[in-house]
Amino acid sequence: MAKISVDGIKYEVNAANNLLQECLSQGLDLPYFCWHPCMGSVGACRQCAVKQYRNAEDTTGTLVMACMTPVTDGGLYSIQDSQAVDFRSHVIESLMISHPHDCPVCEEGGECHLQDMTQMSGHNYRRYDFQKVTHRNQDLGPFINHEMNRCIACYRCVRFYGDYAGGTDLVALASHHHVYFGRHEEGTLESEFSGNLVEVCPTGVFTDKTFSAHYSRKWDLQTAPSICTGCGAGCNTTPGERYGSLRRVVNRYHHDLNGYFLCDRGRFGYDANNSAERVKEALFVQAQINGNAEVPARKPLSATEAARQFNAMAGGDVIGIGSPRASLESNIALQQRVGAENFYPGINDDELASAREVLALMREPGLHCPDIRSLEQSDCVLVVNEDLTNTAARMALALRQATRNAATTMAAAARIPAWQDAAVRELAQHERSPLIILSPQGTRLDDVASDTFLGSVARQVQLLEAIAHCLDPEYSVSSRDPSLTSRAKAIAQALSAARRPCIVSGISAQSTALVRASGNLARALQKARKGDADAPVGLCFAMPEANTLGLVLLAESTGNTLSGALQRLAQKRADAAVVLENDLFRRAATAEVAQALAGHTPLIVIDHLHNAFNARARLLLPAASPSESNGTWVNYEGRAQSAYRVFAPAEPVRAAYEWLTPADPVLLPSISSEEILAQFADAHSAFAVLKDLLPHRLGLSAVMKSPRQLPRYSGRTAMQANSHVHEYRQTQDPQSPLSFSMEGVPLQKDASLLSAAWAPGWNSNQAISKFQDEINGELRQGCKGVHLLQSGQAQASYAPIVLPSEGDLAPYFIEHLFGSEEISAKAVAIQARTVGPYACIGEALAQTLGVAQHGRILLKAGERQVQLPVLIRQRIAPGSIGIYCAGELDRYSLAGGVTVEAVPEAPDLLLRSREMFRHLVISDSWQGRDES
Amino acid sequence: MLRLLKDTLVSQVVTLWKVFLHAFDKTDTVEYPDVKPQMFSRWRGRIILSRDPDGEERCVACNLCAVACPVDCIALQKAEDEEGRWYPEFFRINFSRCIMCGFCEEACPTHAIQLTPDFEMAEYVRQDMVWEKEDLLINGTGKYHDYNFYRIAGKKIGGKDKGEARNEAVPVNVRSLLP
Ligand code: SF4
Ligand code: SF4
């Protein structure tokens, strides 16, 4: 703690930080551009100038850049000093000399940090009358717009894109006042985090292209606090709606999880909500007379009819199949409707088994599951098998930061403060904390990895066991491979030398052996560290979907599996089946699902997008999407977080839990999501903490709701006037503490339901600093979610491992950030970046088969045969073949092992595959015969 | 007593006389609607959307009028043509709510939205007071003849490339090292 005085007022501040950060922490307004709370200072923009005085006698003082000035105890500073004010107004004036007259046609307008800072610095009228520098823009792909004229050369974009996120294709080009921020040539930005440029860039140079296509000003968007459903990381988001459609998603700060950044799946996947494939009607299959024949036809039903039909069908002995992409409330409602013994988790058996192993490990007292911020602080990370950039991208971004801890340590030793970004990077050069990656193929984190091991799942398990054995000689290895010993030793050493080691894996391989081996290694490491309680070993597993853990937890009390449900259906041992937001063709082998369907049990599906499975439903009920319904989501740590609906869908679309709660169909809706959660928490002690998620609000907020709309929401009396000139009553929301209006408890007073950060003078998302207890700190009154997993009994012993048997060619399944997740893959912009199914092989195999890069191979697994285009990669585990299913292939029938054959090349197909592979960002694709 | 009489009675008679004389004055009231009053151009009456000197729609769908409107009676949606020009996909004013305050005109950065001297806006059906862009858009520049926003803004549109707006230098050649 240091005591400083700013403009004569005394503050207690943190001496480890710079003056700008501390001034902002104290709630003072000081303009800045190049400093970023998460990226430190470089002193590039000169906008944050303040006066610094030597002592009380010093009345002149010196101008310093606040962001480059460490706070010193007893320091005397002034923001209001006339020279400082004058200086800042001239800096902004010079930054603006070439600025285009664009605000009305700029997507940033109304939430522009540059507008805010210009106002704050007091530059009102242009005096510079000479020619403005202009630039040509680039097409940067489906996500990001480029308007270079608006740049003020703060360098934030390249510092984020390159330094922070590891992208290589956005750079500063040219020199002096011609400096240009773009790619060496036009083309799609490669980084999986490019969307953050929209928020990082303080101006309108980089804006959201998908948002621009149906643009609305920030003040016109109706928003609510929401949780990203792209993967299991649980990032907090703010989706915005206007005129009944979802317009965009921006980041919502969460101290422990996403911080200031999202991945591109989370940011641009929202458009699935506006997809043409949305289920908008209740559809019922009825026999119709066509001539003499009776043919089944799908007929739309009204909401009331549909609810009646549902109640009629879903009586008796009904199977309920839950979903990892539906909210906890919907799953609970289904479970209660059909009874726990009839509730089945709608994920593949192997995935379920792995997830159950994960649950057991996370309850073990010696181990600790790191949140994303703790991952960032880890000084040695071992990634096991999971391609995090493609399955839980935000975690991958955190691991990239973790490799910088060596730099921070070096800087501390050299007495350079950590926020001196350029100095710290200069000092550290390529010095990095160890990041060890075990994977069947090259990953996007390889560039910062200290060691990468390419091996199939079985090989990785062997290596993990060998490492565990190095750490704890008592650990008995199930199968020893001497060739791995030296590598295992090195990794063991790195892990035991670390103060905060983490092991990060996932369940996308659906292998229990892998989960157990990771767990055993964590235990061995913990033991070797003599149970250092201060810094327990971190162990976490990425979850593929937003509620995988929630679903598994719900279904934990019974041993039910999906195959159990499918068998019952095939054998007609149920009166009906209700499938909640799930495409079972993605969850089990096609043959198995087909068999179940052949049982002709009446099938009811509740979903929000049409797919191959729900096309077979007798009754298809239209569900609200995650942003149209309230919901609780359980992330990879077992952290339950609430999301509130952003807008109410048009009838007959309803939240799945509304369809499912038994009620008089005439008097719907009967029960709110909050009631479902509260009743469930009361009835089940393991879920009792869920009650803490429900808002318990005091004072004014107990009687008033919080607004979903900003105070200057416009068009209220005109937006619906075309259909009816008398204004409709605002949609009421009896279900949540939020209202569909701009009235209510001002969020400035109670930030517990903050969605769109706004503060006077701060219109951009950077207003979030006004809601943090200090910069980068916790949100004041914010709800961080509750942990559903409490430590259980200590399990000292290691879990037994059966090494998975692999044939000559071990298949592994490739995941892609764009395309692997079912819902986001329906967004138009995401679709522009997806590829179809393909196979990935190494050079050796390619040569034996004689296939060229992007040629075709025939994949055989038992009866199944499929032709796939081939990507030949340099970095792939020997004896492995990667298969990307793209949601079209059924991975379960291929998982047992495959054989391959070459297929004669067809030039038109080759051309098509080549075109397709252009969308992939692969740095090690084999160039051998391709270039001819 | 006499004085009191003089002050009250005489004054009454004089007043009556003067009022009577007004019967022979020129009339101020006009026979509306047979006689139309002369309005001034800054009168705040019916709102129109104007075109720029090139004949293109002036409105760029910036939403500033909508946010300035105290009764929130303007709603619009931005759209963009293939060449980058922003325009409103729809533009609606609910005149049954409008209070003719003129804030929208003040807020408009392009002089697109203007209040005109036309005050004859009564309708039998309230729904007819909701006007869409097709009803609002006129064929001329309205009160401001010369202003052309896109000739000043830096955004490229059809017919105006980068570097062709007012006071703009030709676009930088990123690959050149010359100062
Ligand atoms: S970047 Fe900001 S200041 Fe510049 S044109 Fe856009 S909105 Fe206006
Ligand atoms: S493009 Fe944006 S972030 Fe990058 S230097 Fe320019 S203003 Fe800063």
Ligand code: SF4
């Ligand atoms: S004149 Fe006033 S009330 Fe009428 S549309 Fe304009 S801003 Fe709104």
Ligand code: SF4
């Ligand atoms: S302020 Fe002017 S340019 Fe902007 S939307 Fe309204 S009429 Fe159009």
Ligand code: FES
């Ligand atoms: S913020 Fe301090 S110089 Fe840019």
